[in-house]
Amino acid sequence: MASSPAPIKHSLAETLKPYRLVFAVAALYAVAAFSSPAQAYEAASVAVKTFAGVAPIVIAVFAALGLMQVFVDKQAMARHLGERAGLPALLLAAAAGTILVGPVFVIFPLLKSMRDHGTSLSIITTTLTAWAVKLTMVPLEAGFLGWKFSIARMVLTLSAAVVMGPLMGRLMRNESRADICKTEPKVA
Amino acid sequence: MDLTGIVYLAGVGIAYAVFWRRSPERSKKALSAGTSSFKGMLPTFIAVFGLVGLFDVFIPPALIERWMGSSSGALSLLVGTGLGTVAAGPPAAAYPIAATLLKNGAWAPAVAAFIVSWILVGFISLPMESKIFGARFAILRNGLSMIAAAVIGLLMGVVL
Numbered sequence: 001m002a003s004s005p006a007p008i009k010h011s012l013a014e015t016l017k018p019y020r021l022v023f024a025v026a027a028l029y030a031v032a033a034f035s036s037p038a039q040a041y042e043a044a045s046v047a048v049k050t051f052a053g054v055a056p057i058v059i060a061v062f063a064a065l066g067l068m069q070v071f072v073d074k075q076a077m078a079r080h081l082g083e084r085a086g087l088p089a090l091l092l093a094a095a096a097g098t099i100l101v102g103p104v105f106v107i108f109p110l111l112k113s114m115r116d117h118g119t120s121l122s123i124i125t126t127t128l129t130a131w132a133v134k135l136t137m138v139p140l141e142a143g144f145l146g147w148k149f150s151i152a153r154m155v156l157t158l159s160a161a162v163v164m165g166p167l168m169g170r171l172m173r174n175e176s177r178a179d180i181c182k183t184e185p186k187v188a
Numbered sequence: 189m190d191l192t193g194i195v196y197l198a199g200v201g202i203a204y205a206v207f208w209r210r211s212p213e214r215s216k217k218a219l220s221a222g223t224s225s226f227k228g229m230l231p232t233f234i235a236v237f238g239l240v241g242l243f244d245v246f247i248p249p250a251l252i253e254r255w256m257g258s259s260s261g262a263l264s265l266l267v268g269t270g271l272g273t274v275a276a277g278p279p280a281a282a283y284p285i286a287a288t289l290l291k292n293g294a295w296a297p298a299v300a301a302f303i304v305s306w307i308l309v310g311f312i313s314l315p316m317e318s319k320i321f322g323a324r325f326a327i328l329r330n331g332l333s334m335i336a337a338a339v340i341g342l343l344m345g346v347v348l
Binding site: 018019021022024025026028029032039040042043044045046047048050051054055056057058059060061062063064065066067069070071103104105108109111112115121124125128129132134137139140141142143144145147148149152153156157160164167168171172 | 192193194196197199200201203204207214215217218219220221222223225226228229231232233234235237238239240241242244245246278279280283284286287290296299300303304307308310312313316317320321324325328329332333336339340343344347348
């Protein structure tokens with residue numbers, strides 16, 4: 001049967017999968033090169049120049065990403081957040097979200113474990129929203145859009161995080177009741 | 189060469205030196221984690237920078253100005269938020285696209301809304317979010333985030 005060549009073919013397809021978008025763009029370039037070679041060349045040189053301009057930042061961003069990933073203890077942070085309430089908790093959650101690094105499929109399970117430990121939906125929303133600050137990426141953003149833009153967006157995103165937490169908490173009030181009951185005895 | 193890049197690179201270098209003294213093994217782990225995320229992102233980077241070049245040359249600024257220009261006001265803001273909502277990908281890919289939009293006459297608040305909704309609103313992650321926190325939470329949070337993106341955009345216009 002054709003079972004032995006199949007895995008090889010599969011793994012080749014798997015290897016090429018991330019490059020789908022690259023192939024699509026390459027195809028666009030091919031079309032452009034046929035219809036207007038001069039402009040296609042200009043487009044390619046803009047692409048290379050743009051990348052060369054930010055290459056040092058890109059390298060630094062990923063190096064910083066690695067540091068954050070290894071040295072920030074996500075689980076400890078999650079435990080810490082679950083134990084607090086009120087404005088200090090929101091600010092702490094905003095700070096925590098800011099230094100969180102990782103793709104969606106890492107962050108959501110982490111937030112889920114926070115939820116399972118009784119963290120309120122307000123705190124979870126604030127953490128998740130502050131995660132959009134993307135602290136390690138800020139220099140890259142500044143490289144493209146300027147420091148003023150980057151810092152303004154960061155400050156406004158953090159403000160949004162602190163506002164959206166309690167707002168979501170209110171909107172989800174009915175669902176959060178169980179948690180309120182769970183944490184109440186601790187206060188008394 | 190760009191100063192931001194050099195300063196940032198130097199800063200990260202110093203951070204590594206400090207962490208290396210504390211724990212060489214974990215620093216090595218950090219370095220390899222960074223390398224592997226870079227490798228994972230490389231195809232996207234190649235594609236996005238390629239797209240930025242095409243965009244820059246082939247998309248007429250008039251088109252961008254019409255849909256995302258300052259004279260279109262609310263429409264620009266809506267288009268920026270909408271584009272960011274449907275776009276999927278790492279935030280690092282959003283910046284070069286945003287810069288091209290800005291350079292070709294897009295309104296700064298619309299571009300800011302585009303970036304914020306790109307990062308904050310996830311159509312792709314909606315099923316995952318619903319599964320973990322419930323559909324009500326996921327829809328409300330993404331909806332609020334879209335509003336937040338537009339408001340942040342507007343406020344950026346005031347600041348910048």
